[in-house]
Amino acid sequence: MTYEEIEFSTLDGATLRGRFYPPAGEGPYPAVILYTGIGGVAENLYDIADPFVEAGLAVFAYDHRSMGLSEGEPRQLIDPWRQSRDSRDAVTYLTSRADVDSDRIGLWGISLGGALSLFVAAVDKRVKAVVSIVPPVSGHSARTLFPPRELAELEELILDQRLAQLRGEPALLLKTNGRRDPDGPPVMFEDPEGVEFTDDFKTFDTYRNEIALLSLPNLFEFEPTAYAAQLELPVLLVTADEDTVAPVEDALEMYARVPEPKEHWSYPGQHYGILVRQYREIVARTAGWITPALIGD
Numbered sequence: 168m169t170y171e172e173i174e175f176s177t178l179d180g181a182t183l184r185g186r187f188y189p190p191a192g193e194g195p196y197p198a199v200i201l202y203t204g205i206g207g208v209a210e211n212l213y214d215i216a217d218p219f220v221e222a223g224l225a226v227f228a229y230d231h232r233s234m235g236l237s238e239g240e241p242r243q244l245i246d247p248w249r250q251s252r253d254s255r256d257a258v259t260y261l262t263s264r265a266d267v268d269s270d271r272i273g274l275w276g277i278s279l280g281g282a283l284s285l286f287v288a289a290v291d292k293r294v295k296a297v298v299s300i301v302p303p304v305s306g307h308s309a310r311t312l313f314p315p316r317e318l319a320e321l322e323e324l325i326l327d328q329r330l331a332q333l334r335g336e337p338a339l340l341l342k343t344n345g346r347r348d349p350d351g352p353p354v355m356f357e358d359p360e361g362v363e364f365t366d367d368f369k370t371f372d373t374y375r376n377e378i379a380l381l382s383l384p385n386l387f388e389f390e391p392t393a394y395a396a397q398l399e400l401p402v403l404l405v406t407a408d409e410d411t412v413a414p415v416e417d418a419l420e421m422y423a424r425v426p427e428p429k430e431h432w433s434y435p436g437q438h439y440g441i442l443v444r445q446y447r448e449i450v451a452r453t454a455g456w457i458t459p460a461l462i463g464d
Contacts, residue, residue, distance in 0.1 A: 168188050168216060168217065168220055169188070169189065170186045170187060170188045170189075170213075170216075171186065171187045171188075171189075172184070172186060173185050173186060173187050173227070173229065173260075175229075175256070175257065175260040176256075177232070177252070177253050177256040178252075178256055181232055181237070181238045181239055181253070182237065182238045183229050183230060183231070183232060183237040183238070183253060183256075183257070184209075184229060184230055184235070184236040184237050185209045185227065185228050185229025185230060185236075185237075186209065186213060186226075186227075186228055186229075187225065187226070187227050187264075188216045188219075188220050188225060188226040188227075189220075189225050189266060190220045190221070190222075190223045190224060190225060191223075192223075194225075194265070194266030194267065194268070195265065195266055195267055195268040195269075196223070196224065196225040196266060196267060196268060197223070197224050197225070197267075197268050197271035197272070197273070197461040197462050198224060198225040198226070198227060198261050198267045198268070198271070198272050198273070199219055199224050199225070199226055199227070199272070199273040199274065199275050199457060199461070200227045200228070200254070200257055200258070200261070200272070200273070200274050200275070201215070201216070201219075201226060201227070201228045201275050201276070201280075202228075202254075202274070202275070202276035202277070202279075202280025202281070202283055202284055203228075203276075203277055203278075203280050204277050204278030204279050204280055204281075205245060205278060205279040205343065205355070205378065205386075206234075206243070206245070206343040206355075206365075206374075206375075206376070206377070206378050207234075207277075207280070207368065207374070208230050208234055208235035208236075208368075208371060208373045208374050209228040209229050209230045209235055209236075209373075210235070210368075210371035210372075210373050210374065211368055211371065211374070212228040213228065215447075215450045216228070218450060218451045218454035218455070219275075219454045219457075219458070222454055222455070222458040222462075223458065223462060224273075224454075224457070224458060224461065224462075225266070225267060227257065227261060229257060230373065231245070231250050231253065232246075232249060232250065232253055233245075233379075234373075235373035235374075236373055241332070241337075241338035241379050241381075242338070242379070243338070243340060243375060243377055243378050243379045243382070244338065244378070244379040244381060244382055244385075245279075245378055245379070245382035245385060245386065246382070246385040247279065247282065247283055247286075247385060247386065247388075247389040248385070248388070248389065249385075250283055251283055251286050251287050251290075254274075254283060254284075254287045254291075255287060255290075255291050258272055258287075258291060258293050258294065262293065269293065270295070271295055271461045271462070272293060272294055272295060272461075273294065273295055273296040273297060273298070273457050273460065273461050274287060274288055274294055274296075274297045274298070275297070275298040275300075275453065275457060276298070276299060276300065276302070277300045277301065277442070278300070278301055278302065278303065278412075278413060278438070279302075279303060279386075281298075281299035281300045281301060281302030281405075282299070282302040282303050282304050282389065282391050282413075283391075284297050284298070284299050284302075285297060285299045285302060285304065285391050285394075285395075285398065285402075285421070286389075286391035286394055288398055288400060288402070289391070289394035289395070289397040289398045290394060290397065294400065295400055295401075295460070295461060296400055296401045296402075296403075296457050296460035296461055297398070297400065297401070297402050297403070298403045298405070298453045298456065298457050299402070299403070299404050299405070299418075300405040300449060300453065301405065301406060301407055301410055301412075301413050301418075301438050301441070301442070302391075302404075302413055302418055303412070303413035303414075303417070304390075304391050304392050304413070304417050304418055304421045305390060305392060305414070305417040306386055306387040306388050306389040306390055307387070307390070308414050308417050309386050309387055309389075310387055311414075312355070312356075312412070317353070320353075321353060321380075321383060324339065324353075324380060325380060325381065325383060325384055328380050328381055329381070332381065338379040338380065338381065339379070339380040339381075340377040340378065340379060340380065341353050341354065341355050341377060341378050341379075341380055341382070341383070342354045342355065342376060342377055343355050343356065343365070343376050343377055343378055344356045344357075344358075344361045344362050344364075344365045344376060345357070345362055345376065346362075353380075355378065356412065356439075358412065358437070358438070358439050360437060360438075360439035360440045360442075360443050361412070361438070361439040363439070363443050364439045364442050364443050364446075391421070392417070392420065392421040392424070395421045395422075395424035395425050396424055396425070396426065398425045398426065398429075399426055400428075401428045401429070401430075401460040402422075402425050402428070402429040402430070403429070403430050403431075403432070403453060403456050403457070404418060404422050404425075404429070404430070404431045404432070405431075405432045405433075405434065405449060405453065406418050406419065406431070406432070406433050406434070407433075407434050407435075407436050407437055407438050407440065407441045408433050408434065408435055408436070409435070409436055409437050409440075410437060410438045411437070411438070412437070412438035412439065413438055419431075430456070432452075434449070
């Protein structure tokens with residue numbers, strides 16, 4: 168596939184970087200923005216652009232602020248609210264392109280990217296369809312990923328880190344996936360299937376298996392469920408029926424509040440399990456769903 172290396176500016180002046188993949192033929196094309204999960208980078212998404220492009224959609228994927236090739240300090244800091252504002256600037260960037268149909272832009276995201284996509288689609292009426300795959304839609308539930316004692320220790324570290332950042336000290340980092348070493352940093356996810364899913368990411372130069380500790384309070388504050396009733400566009404929710412990483416009951420509660428038109432697909436298994444075993448199938452099926460939602464039957 169041909170692609171264009173992209174830089175665009177957010178309204179507050181940050182430069183974000185990624186790729187734009189056009190389909191065959193002449194534009195203006197319908198377009199979809201792809202988002203990966205927590206700690207992921209745009210490189211994770213480039214090799215799944217094919218089914219979207221082959222169906223006639225342009226694909227845009229970029230690194231979030233502070234991640235990969237994009238600007239932002241401290242590095243590896245995740246802030247879903249900031250990412251949401253940047254996502255709206257990404258939509259604006261697409262609408263500025265002569266080869267993009269500004270009335271046919273969709274969002275597609277996995278895990279945290281799926282939650283981000285739901286929120287942005289709810290508040291930005293330029294988005295015309297959204298696919299959300301195993302989204303963690305409750306920051307309050309995200310706290311339960313940590314045992315109570317470990318959570319209490321992390322909250323103490325967070326308070327210390329706020330002071331350290333004020334003094335200009337380096338950001339303290341968490342390991343995103345894996346097993347905690349006795350003297351190593353805390354680990355966000357120790358699920359073996361999560362390790363397997365992200366192992367392939369380690370081949371990408373821009374990927375780091377770590378996030379800034381101060382990402383945690385940002386994640387704990389993110390509650391897109393409150394905006395469910397504003398999703399007045401075609402919505403596809405994909406869940407794993409045993410998901411505890413992004414608790415499936417939270418996603419289904421949000422889905423119940425979403426108005427029609429909407430569709431829900433459930434896969435058997437755990438969060439990372441369905442991504443390990445059925446990732447390509449899910450990508451192809453969801454590309455097949457969003458294409459008519461943007462192009463028409």
